[in-house]
Amino acid sequence: DQQVKQNSPSLSVQEGRISILNCDYTNSMFDYFLWYKKYPAEGPTFLISISSIKDKNEDGRFTVFLNKSAKHLSLHIVPSQPGDSAVYFCAATSNTGKLIFGQGTTLQVKP
Amino acid sequence: EAGVAQSPRYKIIEKRQSVAFWCNPISGHATLYWYQQILGQGPKLLIQFQNNGVVDDSQLPKDRFSAERLKGVDSTLKIQPAKLEDSAVYLCASSPRGGGGIEKLFFGSGTQLSVL
Numbered sequence: 001d002q003q004v005k006q007n008s009p010s011l012s013v014q015e016g017r018i019s020i021l022n023c024d025y026t027n028s029m030f031d032y033f034l035w036y037k038k039y040p041a042e043g044p045t046f047l048i049s050i051s052s053i054k055d056k057n058e059d060g061r062f063t064v065f066l067n068k069s070a071k072h073l074s075l076h077i078v079p080s081q082p083g084d085s086a087v088y089f090c091a092a093t094s095n096t097g098k099l100i101f102g103q104g105t106t107l108q109v110k111p
Numbered sequence: 112e113a114g115v116a117q118s119p120r121y122k123i124i125e126k127r128q129s130v131a132f133w134c135n136p137i138s139g140h141a142t143l144y145w146y147q148q149i150l151g152q153g154p155k156l157l158i159q160f161q162n163n164g165v166v167d168d169s170q171l172p173k174d175r176f177s178a179e180r181l182k183g184v185d186s187t188l189k190i191q192p193a194k195l196e197d198s199a200v201y202l203c204a205s206s207p208r209g210g211g212g213i214e215k216l217f218f219g220s221g222t223q224l225s226v227l
Contacts, residue, residue, distance in 0.1 A: 004153070034215075043115070043202055043218025044154070089153050098167060099216065101153030 003027045004092050006102035014110055019077040021105050023090030026071065030092040034099070035064060035075050038087045047088075048075070080109045113137065115219035117203050123225045129191035132222045136185070136205030142166075143180055144216065145188050146202040154202055160186065193226045200224070 005024045013019045023033075031052040036044035050057040050064045050073070057064050063076045077084055090102040116135040124130050136143050142161050146154035157176065159166040163183040171178070175194070180186040190197055200223050204216040 006153075009151075036218075041220065043204070043220050044216075045218070046215040049215075091153075096167075097214070098156060098159070101155070103151065103153050 004090055004100045004102040006090055006105050008105050010106040012108045013080050016079045019080045019107055021075040021088050023073045023102055025092050029094045032093050033073050034091045036089045082109050082111050085109050115203055115205055115217055117219035117222055121223050124193055125227050126195055127192040130193055131187050131189045132201050134186045134203030137217055140205035140207050142206045143186050144204040148200045195226050198226045
């Protein structure tokens with residue numbers, strides 16, 4: 001039972017262009033959503049989050065959009081940089097505090 | 112500020128052997144988590160401690176996995192006996208409070224386990 005799904009295993013974009021990573025969820029009890037970024041041989045690091053009462057949160061080059069009716073969120077990176085190349089995990093949680101992660105999307109930004 | 116420390120970084124064992132992983136969370140963090148990340152999948156929570164008490168161990172295979180957090184600080188995760196399907200990266204994470212909301216988890220670099 002995959003409650004959080006990232007259907008694109010990989011994404012490749014050119015430096016300077018927009019990267020859009022997508023995530024779908026099934027549990028309507030989720031009320032917080034987070035994105036983590038993971039480099040090889042390192043643990044995931046927190047990137048950005050959004051509460052279910054919002055539909056957008058922005059932090060520098062990173063913006064997360066939430067569409068509750070579609071149970072869908074996306075992470076936009078503009079402009080993309082080679083240093084953004086990593087695995088991106090979408091995660092969701094409810095008031096239990098238990099984080100449920102998606103499978104991850106590997107982003108490659110080409111110079 | 113020191114991050115979450117884990118050891119060893121890599122471990123190779125044969126099936127049916129036992130193995131233990133160690134984690135030292137960020138100082139002062141009340142909550143400690145062990146996650147299992149199988150190749151191609153996202154991290155899956157195995158167990159969550161709040162101080163030295165267990166909050167959630169619903170996905171811990173208790174017939175072979177055990178974990179403890181003595182004195183509410185560092186923690187060990189043990190597998191005995193190991194199976195081939197236990198091959199994964201074992202990630203330890205900590206957070207200041209735990210218990211819901213947008214609380215950032217701080218992850219260690221993980222222990223990569225290969226069971227042959």
